Amino acid sequence: MTATAGDSARSPRATVEGYFTALNAEDWDLMASVLDPGVELVPVGSRPRTGSDKAIAFFQKVFQRFPVHDDHPTRYLEAGTTVVVEIAFSGATAEGVAVAFDAVDVFDVHQGRIRRLSQWFDTAALAAMLSD
Numbered sequence: 638m639t640a641t642a643g644d645s646a647r648s649p650r651a652t653v654e655g656y657f658t659a660l661n662a663e664d665w666d667l668m669a670s671v672l673d674p675g676v677e678l679v680p681v682g683s684r685p686r687t688g689s690d691k692a693i694a695f696f697q698k699v700f701q702r703f704p705v706h707d708d709h710p711t712r713y714l715e716a717g718t719t720v721v722v723e724i725a726f727s728g729a730t731a732e733g734v735a736v737a738f739d740a741v742d743v744f745d746v747h748q749g750r751i752r753r754l755s756q757w758f759d760t761a762a763l764a765a766m767l768s769d
Contacts, residue, residue, distance in 0.1 A: 645748035645749040646749065647749040649715065649717075649718050649719070649720050649744070649746035650713055650715055650720055652671050652720075652744075652746045652749055652750065652751060653713070653720045653722060653744050653746065653751070654710075655667065655670070655671040656668070656671050656672075656744070656751060656754075657708055657710055657722075659671060660696065660708055661706070661707055661708055663696075663697075663700060665693050665697070668689075668693055668696070669689055669693065671749075671750060671751055672689040672692055672693070672750060672751050673689065673747065673750040673751060673752045674688065674689050675687065675688060675689075675752070676688065676689050676692050676750075676751055676752060676753065676754065677752070677753045677754070678691070678692040678695060678753075678754050678756075679753070679754065679755040679756065680695065680756045681755075681756050681757050681758055681760055682760040683695075692754075701731070702730060702731060703728045703729065703730055703731075703736070704729070704730075704731055705728045705729040706726070706727075706728035707726070707727050707728060708724050708726055708740075709724060709725045709726070709727070710722045710723070710724055711723045711724065711725050718745060718746045718747060719743065719744065719745055719746070720743075720744045720746060721741060721742070721743050721744075722741065722742045722744070723739065723740075723741055724739065724740040724741065724742060725737070725739060726738050726739070726740055726758070730767065734766070734767060735766075736763065736766045736767070737766075738758050738759060738762060738763055738766075739758065740756065740757060740758035741756075741757045741758070742754060742755070742756050742757070743755045743757070
């Protein structure tokens with residue numbers, strides 16, 4: 638059997654890899670297939686969102702501000718159904734301001750879908766990049 642997006646046979650890491658593929662390509666159909674319908678998104682510096690539609694709307698809003706973006710996973714740490722990923726983010730704002738920072742995302746995966754995602758990075762450093 639070949640595992641597909643949202644397939645309970647997919648490993649937690651494969652699910653998370655699908656998330657990064659979807660995020661970088663802004664492929665919202667693929668994103669919907671890797672997110673649990675009741676996903677809890679906990680972005681740093683912002684209120685939590687519950688539900689795949691609200692999570693996708695959040696990502697779309699972020700990418701309006703950063704139309705050039707690449708979340709490049711540099712390391713995966715796996716513990717059962719939890720996957721922690723170190724990320725090198727690079728991109729540019731709609732105004733052309735370049736940004737780059739390191740981040741950590743923590744994923745809880747259940748039956749081939751992301752049930753919870755918390756995102757971590759230095760918001761003060763990002764604010765400083767945007768104010769220069």
